[in-house]
Amino acid sequence: DVKVTQSSRYLVKRTGEKVFLECVQDMDHENMFWYRQDPGLGLRLIYFSYDVKMKEKGDIPEGYSVSREKKERFSLILESASTNQTSMYLCASKRTGSTDTQYFGPGTRLTVL
């Protein structure tokens, strides 16, 4: 079974703090993704990576950066957290194959005060 894990289930941070969200997958998938889920907006893609050290912007990259130094790990960084970044953050991974499915982690509920 594919396993995608995220470092925290719940996180509370202060405005202006630097926040790191970590994601690890154990199935040697090439592609990894970060989404945020907000009520009424569905899942929106922040960034994705199709290989180590490669990254591409998704639909809402502003205020975020990412790092992928190892194949199994994809980090999302909030350089200076703001209250409008309070959200559920979901990581996913998939093999390179046009119809392969994405596998999601359990999510991190981030609250920025």
Added chain:
Amino acid sequence: DQQVKQNSPSLSVQEGRISILNCDYTNSMFDYFLWYKKYPAEGPTFLISISSIKDKNEDGRFTVFLNKSAKHLSLHIVPSQPGDSAVYFCAAAWTGTASKLTFGTGTRLQVTL
């Protein structure tokens, strides 16, 4: 610009009846469609998919129908069970891109006894 739309935010169905969840898309480049199911405090899990070369795909109680001319797909669940109560997201992809999915806003299905 919402390229994938789920116009019903919620749906309530009695146990044993059919649940029909709808999804519309605007981008004619999309050629692969998926449905994901999400329980609270968990990541989305893949349910069923369909390629644009088909108009129907069935897997047990779940059937997805695709109407390309109308740019519309639907998920049928027959018979509905209480365990089906969850948020359902449709997603679309163009297989020519690097694995990127575009998600709808989700429909919360409640199956009542």
